[in-house]
Amino acid sequence: MEGYEKFKDDVFKLTKIDLDAYKERQMKRRIDTLITKNNIKTYDDYVRTIKADAKMFNEFVNYLTINVSEFYRNPEQWGLLDKEVFPRLIEMYGKNLKIWSAACSTGDEPYSLVMALSKFLPLNQIKIIATDIDSQVLHKAQVGLYNAKSVESVPKEFLNKYFTKIGQSYQIGDEIKQRVEFKQHNLLKDPYPSACNLIVCRNVLIYFTEEAKDEIYKKFHDALARDGILFIGSTEQIMQYKELGFGRYKSFFYSKE
Numbered sequence: 001m002e003g004y005e006k007f008k009d010d011v012f013k014l015t016k017i018d019l020d021a022y023k024e025r026q027m028k029r030r031i032d033t034l035i036t037k038n039n040i041k042t043y044d045d046y047v048r049t050i051k052a053d054a055k056m057f058n059e060f061v062n063y064l065t066i067n068v069s070e071f072y073r074n075p076e077q078w079g080l081l082d083k084e085v086f087p088r089l090i091e092m093y094g095k096n097l098k099i100w101s102a103a104c105s106t107g108d109e110p111y112s113l114v115m116a117l118s119k120f121l122p123l124n125q126i127k128i129i130a131t132d133i134d135s136q137v138l139h140k141a142q143v144g145l146y147n148a149k150s151v152e153s154v155p156k157e158f159l160n161k162y163f164t165k166i167g168q169s170y171q172i173g174d175e176i177k178q179r180v181e182f183k184q185h186n187l188l189k190d191p192y193p194s195a196c197n198l199i200v201c202r203n204v205l206i207y208f209t210e211e212a213k214d215e216i217y218k219k220f221h222d223a224l225a226r227d228g229i230l231f232i233g234s235t236e237q238i239m240q241y242k243e244l245g246f247g248r249y250k251s252f253f254y255s256k257e
């Protein structure tokens with residue numbers, strides 16, 4: 001489809017999502033597929049449609065942001081978090097940990113963090129900051145209803161203790177929900193929190209250009225406390241971690257040097 005440059009400007013004005021920071025070929029292909037599915041022929045017509053129709057607008061943002069997630073995604077790494085990372089963080093910083101789940105999607109990740117930490121700390125001492133650009137996924141996170149596939153990797157003891165089965169769905173308990181503070185946040189433009197002991201940012205930077213990734217890793221570095229840890233997705237790695245001031249603590253875990 002013609003006119004993608006102008007379309008990117010229009011999308012930025014409407015959503016504050018900067019498509020220039022996302023890998024172009026992949027993103028354009030996704031968008032073209034969605035537009036064609038809606039029987040629309042040009043970007044301008046599509047922009048007019050999403051301006052006029054809130055449902056279509058939401059569908060677009062939702063589709064654009066690719067928000068698949070699940071609890072304990074890549075359980076091996078959660079095992080490492082459990083055995084090595086949490087004990088190390090508690091030894092270094094004590095029990096008041098500042099933890100940020102960046103691009104948290106529907107809440108599976110921050111809620112998993114609360115459950116995993118509950119092995120080390122009483123629930124009322126746990127607080128997770130959880131952010132995402134997409135207000136719809138944040139709403140879903142606050143509702144806290146999940147399908148069987150999403151909770152497949154939740155340890156049985158936690159599934160029994162913290163979820164209620166409602167029909168085919170699983171509702172996360174209030175005692176877990178209350179430990180997470182959800183906020184809308186755009187990694188490309190909003191200010192970052194500071195002095196975090198652990199930042200979890202998984203399966204989102206794969207969609208960004210190298211320049212955007214670099215920028216974000218720099219900001220994560222600034223946002224960490226000294227020796228704080230950055231936990232990334234299992235298909236990701238930070239090539240230039242040394243130049244960015246990180247050390248490699250374990251695969252998928254980097255520490256601020």
Ligand SMILES: C[S@@+](CC[C@H](N)C(=O)[O-])C[C@H]1O[C@@H](n2cnc3c(N)ncnc32)[C@H](O)[C@@H]1O
Nearest residue numbers: 065067068069103105133134186187202203204
């Ligand atoms: C594939 S999900 C990853 C969810 C979770 N971290 C995980 O690994 O299961 C990617 C999330 O990144 C969010 N996202 C995309 N661009 C973003 C941006 N610029 N700032 C913040 N979040 C963004 C999307 O809304 C989506 O919820």
